[in-house]
Amino acid sequence: MLKVQGATMTDNCANRIENEGCFTCRERHADWFCNLSPQALVEFESLGMQMTVPAGSTLFFEAQTARSVYILCGGHVKLTTSSKDGKTLLVRIAKPGDVLGLSAAISGTSYEITAQAIEPVQVKSFQRQDFLHFIEHHLEGSMHATKMINKEYRDALGDATRLALSMSIAGRVARLLLEMASGVRDAKPRFTMSLTHEELATMLGTTRESITRVLSELKRKEIISIKGTSLTILRRAALELLV
Amino acid sequence: MLKVQGATMTDNCANRIENEGCFTCRERHADWFCNLSPQALVEFESLGMQMTVPAGSTLFFEAQTARSVYILCGGHVKLTTSSKDGKTLLVRIAKPGDVLGLSAAISGTSYEITAQAIEPVQVKSFQRQDFLHFIEHHLEGSMHATKMINKEYRDALGDATRLALSMSIAGRVARLLLEMASGVRDAKPRFTMSLTHEELATMLGTTRESITRVLSELKRKEIISIKGTSLTILRRAALELLV
DNA sequence: TGACATCTGTGACCTGCGTCACAAACGATT
DNA sequence: AATCGTTTGTGACGCAGGTCACAGATGTCA
Numbered sequence: 209m210l211k212v213q214g215a216t217m218t219d220n221c222a223n224r225i226e227n228e229g230c231f232t233c234r235e236r237h238a239d240w241f242c243n244l245s246p247q248a249l250v251e252f253e254s255l256g257m258q259m260t261v262p263a264g265s266t267l268f269f270e271a272q273t274a275r276s277v278y279i280l281c282g283g284h285v286k287l288t289t290s291s292k293d294g295k296t297l298l299v300r301i302a303k304p305g306d307v308l309g310l311s312a313a314i315s316g317t318s319y320e321i322t323a324q325a326i327e328p329v330q331v332k333s334f335q336r337q338d339f340l341h342f343i344e345h346h347l348e349g350s351m352h353a354t355k356m357i358n359k360e361y362r363d364a365l366g367d368a369t370r371l372a373l374s375m376s377i378a379g380r381v382a383r384l385l386l387e388m389a390s391g392v393r394d395a396k397p398r399f400t401m402s403l404t405h406e407e408l409a410t411m412l413g414t415t416r417e418s419i420t421r422v423l424s425e426l427k428r429k430e431i432i433s434i435k436g437t438s439l440t441i442l443r444r445a446a447l448e449l450l451v
Numbered sequence: 452m453l454k455v456q457g458a459t460m461t462d463n464c465a466n467r468i469e470n471e472g473c474f475t476c477r478e479r480h481a482d483w484f485c486n487l488s489p490q491a492l493v494e495f496e497s498l499g500m501q502m503t504v505p506a507g508s509t510l511f512f513e514a515q516t517a518r519s520v521y522i523l524c525g526g527h528v529k530l531t532t533s534s535k536d537g538k539t540l541l542v543r544i545a546k547p548g549d550v551l552g553l554s555a556a557i558s559g560t561s562y563e564i565t566a567q568a569i570e571p572v573q574v575k576s577f578q579r580q581d582f583l584h585f586i587e588h589h590l591e592g593s594m595h596a597t598k599m600i601n602k603e604y605r606d607a608l609g610d611a612t613r614l615a616l617s618m619s620i621a622g623r624v625a626r627l628l629l630e631m632a633s634g635v636r637d638a639k640p641r642f643t644m645s646l647t648h649e650e651l652a653t654m655l656g657t658t659r660e661s662i663t664r665v666l667s668e669l670k671r672k673e674i675i676s677i678k679g680t681s682l683t684i685l686r687r688a689a690l691e692l693l694v
Numbered sequence: 695t696g697a698c699a700t701c702t703g704t705g706a707c708c709t710g711c712g713t714c715a716c717a718a719a720c721g722a723t724t
Numbered sequence: 725a726a727t728c729g730t731t732t733g734t735g736a737c738g739c740a741g742g743t744c745a746c747a748g749a750t751g752t753c754a
Contacts, residue, residue: 289608295616299608315601320608354597358558361604365532365542365563368611372656373534377741404701413615415742420703620711647731658712663733 248346255342256332263402267308267323267331274312274319277339280304283329284388287321288411298411300363301326301387311357313339326402375451380412381422382450385432389441398440491589498585499575506645510551510566510574517555517562520582523547526572527631530564531654541654543606544569544630554600556582569645618694623655624665625693628675632684641683 267278270289285302299321302308312319313336343350389397405419426432431446432439510521513532528545542564545551555562556579586593632640648662669675674689675682684690
């Protein structure tokens with residue numbers, strides 16, 4: 209059904225595209241949506257359309273009516289919301305295996321967040337109706353869906369708690385860096401930071417200057433190092449401590 | 452099946468208990484869980500145990516293993532989470548019709564929040580297993596459950612956004628007052644504020660002194676008035692502006 | 695290679711709110 | 725009524741982080 213074409217990937221960075229289909233997907237055996245029984249998976253996969261999205265383009269915007277659900281197969285996508293006064297907050301960085309737009313599809317309303325590719329990204333796109341029809345007729349799919357939303361709820365709640373009660377700017381930056389590095393198993397994970405300080409600031413609900421200062425501080429303490437656009441985490445534990 | 456005993460309620464405050472069973476419940480026709488088809492409702496109602504809980508007692512604690520799901524029939528319940536370092540955050544004030552402990556029941560883990568009655572409260576309590584069994588066998592119930600979690604997720608996300616991007620202490624206080632007054636339709640809603648400044652402070656992740664200052668300010672601007680334990684919102688719009 | 699735009703780094707200052715300290719008000723108990 | 729514990733009110737001070745202003749670095753295009 210799906211051909212394995214042998215993905216070309218060489219380096220060890222977080223920025224790569226790697227999955228050619230659910231059956232050969234590396235993430236298939238983790239606790240994710242794509243991890244269905246073989247029969248269900250065949251049907252499921254036939255409903256979706258595999259597509260590649262260039263860096264910087266937007267899968268969907270907040271407040272847009274939800275027409276599609278996406279499963280992220282490769283690459284990272286940034287998820288943001290914004291408040292009335294236009295300020296933007298990073299919700300999280302979606303990783304391969306994540307489902308995007310599920311909440312909006314289920315509630316039948318508009319997307320609650322904006323999803324933008326921060327690197328070339330591979331997704332599987334489903335018509336909202338097809339997706340809902342599938343999960344309504346597959347108990348395993350339905351349970352997965354409910355649990356995933358539940359997980360997102362708990363994450364959001366945890367975020368709200370941390371944001372309200374602690375989390376300095378340094379903490380937010382640390383969390384972001386760790387999320388960006390997720391997937392790289394190296395002891396000193398390295399990845400391409402393609403965002404400007406300005407963009408990072410909007411994502412974290414702070415200012416450009418604060419970002420500059422925090423990054424300088426982290427470099428000074430030799431917790432990270434930056435050469436051009438390449439960022440290396442030297443001491444992951446120190447970052448985790450800040451979150 | 453359930454006898455209507457004629458609830459005795461006279462005043463116009465938010466603090467009252469009023470429901471005697473799902474069939475006679477005022478909230479039944481809103482978009483809530485109790486609004487099931489009559490047959491399903493009969494079955495559903497027989498699974499649960501109606502109980503009254505005195506003010507101050509705790510329905511369940513954060514991190515406790517989830518054994519029960521509750522439907523709040525009358526009164527208000529405060530829902531809080533706390534961070535590692537012991538600080539507490541008010542998640543929201545639950546109102547009649549709300550389901551408590553649903554997320555934990557579904558994920559089969561521990562409660563993510565603490566639920567404490569802030570006044571005498573009437574709830575319907577379900578064994579987790581009974582509840583799950585019911586929703587798994589009633590499409591309408593199942594959809595309700597999924598949508599409710601979804602709604603909680605969206606609320607939590609909205610909270611996180613507001614907390615991260617704006618929401619001063621004054622804003623948090625305003626939100627709390629509005630939540631406490633919810634249900635009172637009066638133009639100048641009045642209710643009994645039974646919490647001390649100290650308690651309010653923990654609930655909002657701030658300090659006692661800040662609460663005192665904010666309330667003084669609100670009184671000075673004639674947005675609220677306080678006589679003893681009775682709090683009146685004089686200008687709701689002004690409060691909404693602060694959120 | 696020079697010109698121009700964008701990005702990064704840093705100091706000076708201001709504001710919101712947490713912390714500390716203490717005084718006044720209120721409520722219960724004898 | 726006198727006493728004591730709790731709650732409320734308020735001033736003084738400090739710190740994190742936002743705002744402003746500007747200088748240097750880096751990238752891009754003719």
